[in-house]
Structure formats: structure tokens, C-alpha cells
Amino acid sequence: MLRFIATRFGMVIPTFLGVTLVSFSLIRLVPGDPIELWVGERGIDPERHAELLRQFGFDRPLWEQYLGFLGDLLQGDLGKSIVTQQPVLSEFLTLFPATIELSLTAMMFALLVGLPAGIIAGVRRGSMFDHTVMTVSLAGYSMPIFWWGLLLIILFSGTLGWTPVSGRISVLFYFEPVTGFMLVDSLLSGQPGAFKSAFRHLILPAIVLGTIPLAVIARQTRSAMLEVLGEDYIRTAHAKGLPPLRIIGLHALRNALIPVVTIIGLQVGLLLAGAILTETIFAWPGIGNWLVNSISRRDYPSVQGGVLLVACVVITVNLLVDLAYGLINPRIRRAGGS
Amino acid sequence: MKHRILMAAVSIGATVAFSAAGSAKTLVYCSEGSPEGFNPSLYTSGTTFDASSRHLFNKLVEFERGSTKIAPGLAESWQASKDGLLHTFRLRRGVKFHTTKNFTPSRNFNADDVLYSFQRQHDPNHPYHKVSGGTYEYYQGMSMPSLIKDIVKIDDYTVQFVLNQQEAPFIANLAMDFASILSAEYADQMLAAGTPEKVDLEPVGTGPFQLVQYQKDAVIRYKAHPDYWAGKAPIDDLIFAITKDASVRYQKLKAGECHVMPYPNPADIAAMQDDPDINMLQQEGLNVGYLAFNVERKPFDDKRVRQALNMAINKQAIIDAVFQGAGKAAKNPIPPTIWSYNDATKDYPYDPQAAKALLTEAGAAGLKTNIWAMPVQRPYNPNARRMAEVIQADWAKIGVEAEIVSFEWGEYLKRSKNGEHDTVLLGWTGDNGDPDNFLYVLLGCDAAKDGTNRARWCHKPFNDKLIQAKQTSNVAERTRLYEEAQLIFKEEAPWVTIAHSVVFVPVRKDVVDYRIDPFGGHAFYGVDLK
Numbered sequence: 001m002l003r004f005i006a007t008r009f010g011m012v013i014p015t016f017l018g019v020t021l022v023s024f025s026l027i028r029l030v031p032g033d034p035i036e037l038w039v040g041e042r043g044i045d046p047e048r049h050a051e052l053l054r055q056f057g058f059d060r061p062l063w064e065q066y067l068g069f070l071g072d073l074l075q076g077d078l079g080k081s082i083v084t085q086q087p088v089l090s091e092f093l094t095l096f097p098a099t100i101e102l103s104l105t106a107m108m109f110a111l112l113v114g115l116p117a118g119i120i121a122g123v124r125r126g127s128m129f130d131h132t133v134m135t136v137s138l139a140g141y142s143m144p145i146f147w148w149g150l151l152l153i154i155l156f157s158g159t160l161g162w163t164p165v166s167g168r169i170s171v172l173f174y175f176e177p178v179t180g181f182m183l184v185d186s187l188l189s190g191q192p193g194a195f196k197s198a199f200r201h202l203i204l205p206a207i208v209l210g211t212i213p214l215a216v217i218a219r220q221t222r223s224a225m226l227e228v229l230g231e232d233y234i235r236t237a238h239a240k241g242l243p244p245l246r247i248i249g250l251h252a253l254r255n256a257l258i259p260v261v262t263i264i265g266l267q268v269g270l271l272l273a274g275a276i277l278t279e280t281i282f283a284w285p286g287i288g289n290w291l292v293n294s295i296s297r298r299d300y301p302s303v304q305g306g307v308l309l310v311a312c313v314v315i316t317v318n319l320l321v322d323l324a325y326g327l328i329n330p331r332i333r334r335a336g337g338s
Numbered sequence: 339m340k341h342r343i344l345m346a347a348v349s350i351g352a353t354v355a356f357s358a359a360g361s362a363k364t365l366v367y368c369s370e371g372s373p374e375g376f377n378p379s380l381y382t383s384g385t386t387f388d389a390s391s392r393h394l395f396n397k398l399v400e401f402e403r404g405s406t407k408i409a410p411g412l413a414e415s416w417q418a419s420k421d422g423l424l425h426t427f428r429l430r431r432g433v434k435f436h437t438t439k440n441f442t443p444s445r446n447f448n449a450d451d452v453l454y455s456f457q458r459q460h461d462p463n464h465p466y467h468k469v470s471g472g473t474y475e476y477y478q479g480m481s482m483p484s485l486i487k488d489i490v491k492i493d494d495y496t497v498q499f500v501l502n503q504q505e506a507p508f509i510a511n512l513a514m515d516f517a518s519i520l521s522a523e524y525a526d527q528m529l530a531a532g533t534p535e536k537v538d539l540e541p542v543g544t545g546p547f548q549l550v551q552y553q554k555d556a557v558i559r560y561k562a563h564p565d566y567w568a569g570k571a572p573i574d575d576l577i578f579a580i581t582k583d584a585s586v587r588y589q590k591l592k593a594g595e596c597h598v599m600p601y602p603n604p605a606d607i608a609a610m611q612d613d614p615d616i617n618m619l620q621q622e623g624l625n626v627g628y629l630a631f632n633v634e635r636k637p638f639d640d641k642r643v644r645q646a647l648n649m650a651i652n653k654q655a656i657i658d659a660v661f662q663g664a665g666k667a668a669k670n671p672i673p674p675t676i677w678s679y680n681d682a683t684k685d686y687p688y689d690p691q692a693a694k695a696l697l698t699e700a701g702a703a704g705l706k707t708n709i710w711a712m713p714v715q716r717p718y719n720p721n722a723r724r725m726a727e728v729i730q731a732d733w734a735k736i737g738v739e740a741e742i743v744s745f746e747w748g749e750y751l752k753r754s755k756n757g758e759h760d761t762v763l764l765g766w767t768g769d770n771g772d773p774d775n776f777l778y779v780l781l782g783c784d785a786a787k788d789g790t791n792r793a794r795w796c797h798k799p800f801n802d803k804l805i806q807a808k809q810t811s812n813v814a815e816r817t818r819l820y821e822e823a824q825l826i827f828k829e830e831a832p833w834v835t836i837a838h839s840v841v842f843v844p845v846r847k848d849v850v851d852y853r854i855d856p857f858g859g860h861a862f863y864g865v866d867l868k
Binding site: 094165167 | 364366371372374375380382470471472473475478479535538550551553554555556557559577579580581582583585586589590592593595745746747748749751752755764765766788789790
């Protein structure tokens, strides 16, 4: 097992280095000069332009800038945003809890609905329920997030008035953030109605962000269940007269969950990607929203630092999933260590 | 942990009942983005100015609410010397700075604050010059470093600006956001504490509101400055709920989650006008959208070609198709809301036959060219691609074949500044309500050299008028010069002046006395709630 863990960790280092290179170079490949964008139609004289490039260090050769970025990174310094002049790490840490809160809720929604739907669809293959789950999940997977989000806002917030339109909590509640997680902070604030307001604000964004993972999980669970239900040991269990619920719950589900766990791990990356659009629609102050703005302003330090930190989160989650997968399935553990 | 609630209000159903919010009056503005910071001298975006200078600070002189007229601000009066090189300001007494958790002012506003606010931007050796990045792009862009020779404190309530040359728009420049006055005493304290950047993050000004809390990308909270020199604001609390998407802002406005929203989608305007809960305010914007001919390239060096191409464009079709009615055809390079606008100017009529004949006469029949279309939406041009298509179709009718070209926005600005285009769509929104801010900045010979003049048109008789107008403070004389300059411009036709857009601001019916800012800002001092 130790060898397996060491191998997995060994793969993280080159991945991390690759991410630093990609995050550094991708934003620089996008055409557009951050200073020209900044001053807009007003323009800037060439001397002042050169002076600002020098001030931000953008006049140095790219390899030198990259090595400088790596050097600062080793000291835990991701640089300062050229727009706000605030440290990138502190901006990220301020906004990240909002993204985690939204992503976790979305994932919880996806699991709570997607897993049972997938299991039932697998067990009742060919039934009306199965067809419905497959059709709805295909629709959910294909739906553009932006359109889906606006549709829900117009229906539930605009027309029916059931949920708030956007934000994390009604602006009339005022308290200093403690954890950055609005559900927790609203409870800690002790203000009547604050938690309810925060929860209501979370409903639509979580549904929108959770729709695609839900569809993927439901479909994956269904196909994994179908595969397992056709195995000999399930037939044997039936022949032995075990109760169907026991067969599905204990024998089938446990084995079917192995590929599903991997899929869930992969959804973390998808969730963070989806968060970019969801946060923009719902004015959700998370890192997705922040990264989009940083890209449009060519705020190189924020983009490279932000992408790197997001990649670190995805790498870490996938590493944990890999390890969990190894724990669940000894064959993987042995193959990974050999 | 310190908890505080601004008012005893909670949400009712899906909407929030602002008017039932206890005794405090709270106005919620669904703003379109996050400020870059809270020191307006460091930034250039209107979003940052809305969040900072327009509420937290004052300038020596101010624009009257909803107008481009200059009014006294922190200076009660001012006087220029005969040669126009000395401008002396008498400062207002008894003006109090905000008291915050970090700072309790021990004195009222005085000349030291003016010196600090300007010297920080002007003097590269000032201890604050490099704090928070030290990029004073508006100060630089308005040529203040070369214009201001010295700033002198005559006494605690008198300040004198010494200029290197006469510059009539100087006073208007001082009403701009970058000229906001910050507290020198606060700056000294923060410098001594080793935290100078706090001056820009936790601002202290003399403005009608003071900052209570900023949650990045989410919300900005202000409360009315109780000792504001011009009288406390009618509302007690002001909240900016940051909402980037225009459709979502509209839904929030409809749901009563905010009172005022900026920049509605053109497609939503008709529905907003029909909504019984919404008042749709509108005003002509202080802007112009234009198509500039690169006169350094043949055949655009021939004014007959430029005139012919002017005549070939159906502006009304553009107003209908691109502005969806929310615009007005432009005949001058300055908007009608600016003084010295020459209403006597005759625009080129839409006449494809005459255009074709003139083009043939100029030897440019069958011309092949390009139209550069901006990749972004701007107040003066909501859809440049569509506009370029309409122009392309109009020109095709007279045998001109035009290819539409576009680049990423930063690249577009850079390349058009370098003169790589034949014709380019662009525009301008005024900074200070002075005609010089359009004419000299966009069409002067200096601007042709640095590329801001996208036509690269340097016409001496026109430029001389602008220089003369800069050198006199006599408004009647300046008006005459600018009116004459506009006639020269029309005859020479370096641009097709396309449109001045109409600015729409939807507000809920309970909002009282909101006025549209001609500069495109959003300010809430003087606004009340029923």
C-alpha cells in the first residue's frame, strides 16, 4: 500500500509542474495587452506604456518571468493582482469558501438525487422510470448552464417568487464573515432569518451547478448496476434465496460503486468549471466569477495563481479518490504499485 | 466577533420589503461589477468611480448633480490670473472627514489635504506615490504632470495651482474623479503605522457616504455621513449588490431586491417601460460613436472619398437596427448636451447616387477597403459587428467592397492606434463636459501623433481653432471657436459621425429624484425613497 501511495504522490509533482507551465503560458497566449485593456479608448503614450510594463515585470523575457513565478511560488507568494494590487492568495482565500459551499451543496444534490435514480433505473431496466431517468439525465447533461440558470431564475424567482434571484444572502443582513461559509456564518450571527435567507439563496445555484454531475452520476450508476446485476455471484445470491434488497444493497451496490466513486472524483473538476458560469449568473462571489474577470482584464498574476490553486484542489481531490479507489479495490492497489 | 444589523428588516417571501425596514431608509443599487479599489486616482473605470469618488469623496469643484455644469465643491470660490497660469482656490471651512474604526480625524479639511491628494499623483518622490501600484492613469492621461508646474499652500484655506501653460479646461479637469481629496492626516497616521495601503482600501473622505463594509464581488455597504458639509443624505444606508449579468439585474429589480440598476439589455427596455413598478429614466449620453477614415492611407487622403462614403451611409437604418431606437444620429463630433454644440452644422444627406458620382470623380470607383468592428459592447456602440454589416451593405450599393475585420479588444485598440486600419469603428464618452475633451483629444494634431486620433487627421486650420480655444477662459469666445471648428470638421469629413446613444436607467417607483449622470456615473446623494 505504501508503494502505491508513493507512486501516486510521485505523479503529483510532475503534474503540478505541468500545471504551473500551463497556467503561466495559457493566459499569455491569449492576445491582448493588459495595459491597453486597462486604459481603453483613452490610450496611453508609448513611454508610459513601457514604464508600466517594466513596473509589472512584463518587459522581461517569458522564461525569466516564468522562473520568477516559480521562485516566488516556492516561497508561497503568488504575486499581486495588477488590477487591485492585492495578493492573489488572499483574494483567492477570501472567495474560495463561497465556491466550496456552492460546489459541495451542488454535489450533495447530485448524489442525493443521482445515486438513487441510477440504482432504481438499473434495477428496473426498461421500465417507465428507467426511460424517464435516462431522458431527463440526457437533457440535464446537454443543457447549457447559462440558459438553464436564467430559465430557473425567471420561473422560480421572477414569476413564482419562491426563491431569491441572486447573491448569497439578503443584502439586508449584515455581519462580518467568520468562516466564509454563509450557512455557518448566518447561524453564528444569531440573526433571526439569516440562515433561512442563506439557504434559500443556495437552492437555485446548487440545482444549476449540480445538474450535470447529477446526470452523469445517474447514468454511470445505472450502467454500473446493470453490469454488476448480470454477474454470476448475483445470480448465485438470487439462487440462494437472499432477499432482493440485500442483494442490491450489499452485493450489487458495493461493487457498482467502484466506478461511480471515480466518476464522482472527476466531477470535482467539472463542478469548478461549471461554477464559473453559475457564479456569474447568480452573482455568487466565488473564484469562478473572479477568474472570469481576471481573464478578461488579462490580470496575469491572478489568472496564473488562480488556475494553479484550482488545479491543486482538483489534483488533491483526484489523489484522494485514487487512494480511496486503491483501498476499495486491491487489484488497483497492486497494479499501481508494480 | 462583532455582529451588527443595519436595520430590523428581514425578507418577506422572495422579495425584500425595503420600505418596511424600520426607521432607516436603505437604497439598494444592483451595480454591474466590483470596484478595483477605493482610491479613484489609481483607477480608470466608471464602476470604481461609482463605488468611490461619487460617494466617499469630494473634489475642489464638482459637477452639478445630473449636469456638466461646474459648481463649488471643497473650494468655495476660485480665480484665475490674467495670463491663466495661476489658479487660486479658497477652501471651504468646517468640512469634516469620516470617522472610521481606524481613524478619528482631529481636524477639519484644509489645504494640506489638497496638497497630499495632488502631490501623491504628481511627485514621484512623494512617500505615497508608489503605494498600491502608483498608477495614476487619469492624471497622466489628462496631461496633468506636464500641465501643473507647482501646487502652493498660501494658507490653511487657500491653495494655488501654478500651470506651465494656459489650459481653459483645467477647472473642469479638477471636477473629475481622479482629483478627489483624501485625508492627509489619515495618510500620515497610516504611513507611521507602516500600513500606507490602508488609505486606498479603507477610505476616509469628506463625501456624503462612508464605507461600512466591502465583501469582494458581493456587496458594498455605506452609511450616510452624519456631518456632511452639504447636509446629510436623505437615505441612511446605501448598498451596492454586485450583479454582473444585466438579465439577472433586471430580475432583481422586478423582484424588489434592488431599487436602481444600470445598463439594461436593449432587448429588455420595452418590457421595463411597460412595468408598472418601474420608472424608466432616459437621457442622451455624453458620447459619440464614429467611423474614422485613416487619412494617411489612399484614397482616404482625398476628402471627396470621405465625403462620398459619408453620403452612402443610412444612419437612420443604423439607429433602428443597432441602437433599437436608443440613439440619435450624430452630425457633430461632440454630443448635443455639451456647450458649443453647433446645431447649424449640416450633415451629409443619405444619397447613394451622389456618393457614387463623387467617388467616381475622385477616381476611387470600385474601392476595396476594410471596416474594423470592435469586439465589445460600449455605451456609444451596442453592437459594432452589426453596425459594420449595415455600413458594408450601404457601401456595396455604391460599388465599394468592404471586408469586416475584428480583433480582441486590447489588440484592436493597439492596432488601430498604430494606424493599421482603413476605417475603424470606435467612440468616446466625455470625461469633464468640456468640448476640448472630445475635439482636441480625438481630432487634434497631438492626438494624430500618438494615435488616439484614429483618423490620424491633422488639419492646421482646425487644430489652430482648438489651440486658441484652450488659451482663453472666455466661454463665448471658446464657443465661437469650437462652433467654427465643427464646420471645418464636417467639411473635411475625417469621420462618419454615427450616433449619440441614449442612456437608460430603470428605477423602482418608490425612488425619488434620481438623476442620470451625463458622465455615465451612478450617484445617490440627494436621492430619496417614498
